[in-house]
Amino acid sequence: MSFIGGLTQDEIASRLSMSRVKVNRLIAHAHREGLVRVFIEGTPHECVTLEDRLSRLFGLSGCFVAPTLDEEASSLPIDTLAVAGARVLHYALESGRARVIGVGHGRTLAAMADRLPRQPRHDVKFVSILGSLTRNAAANPFDVIHRLCERTGAESYFLPVPFFADTVEDKSVLMAQRSVRHALDMAKQADLVLAGVGEVHADAFLTSSGMITQEELAELVRQGAMGEILGRFFDAKGKPVAPEINARAIAIDLNDLHGKEVIVVAGGRSKPQAIRSILATGLVTRLVTDEATARAISETR
Secondary structure, three states, X not given: OOOOOOOOHHHHHHHHOOOHHHHHHHHHHHHHOOOOOOOOOOOOHHHHHHHHHHHHHHOOOEEEEEOOOHHHOOOOOHHHHHHHHHHHHHHHHHHOOOOEEEXXXXXXXXXXXXXXXXXXXXXXXXXXXXOOEOOOHHHOHHHHHXXXXXXXXXXXXXXXXXXXXXXXXXXXXXXXXHHHHHHHHHHHOOOEEEEOOEXXXXXXXXHHOOOOOHHHHHHHHHOOXXXXXXXXXXXXXXXXXXXXXXHOEOEOOHHHHOOXXXXXXXXXXXXXXXXXXXXXXXXXXXXXXXXXXXXXXHHOO
């Protein structure tokens, strides 16, 4: 009655013989449960300009820049990024062009999953494209995929192994496991890949979650690492660094990303250099970010 019929809350209360307070509470509950999601069509002129600029700079096939509220400009605009990412994924699912979707991890992707509208898509498969065991369960890949499957009823596949193996030899043993091989084979078939971007500094999520050690961080800094995607680190020019650490990442081979639509959802005050580093690799086809971050990326040298 509210979102389809266009009735006011007073009109709904009268028709259903209930209080206006209860109507308001039920509508709020529908929002919380993902039964109703609102996407605003149209983009401010400033955001369109930034989208065009970033697409030209990095050869992207598409870019979505969400307006940033003033109070978000100095922090991680996770709500803005989550809604923007959910909109992009929603349209991809609605169009039917993505049947197998590879999923990375991170706080932003986890929040994005929470904001995805409920839509039955039993013909879709979500698969983890990197190790799922991290110390912060709120952002591990399995949890993100679990949330996505709750929203869509899709099938899910995840990698029950660490993000980084302790040694290259340990990685070989883990990669030989049947369940790991099956998930990675499924990941290679992905039509669409959703990933976040990691930073390389002491306060970054990679270090605070324990995914890399302080010793590894120091080595990455020494080698000029600026950004991370799917467990691989790159310098400011998008060139791979720290080959030993990269070799221990349990994830889809980056060569398998070629020919796929690779969407990065990332933003925040501390992210521009890391995002620019990853965009310079040529692996990313589309970027979803916020206005303040987009402006910083376009100005970073």
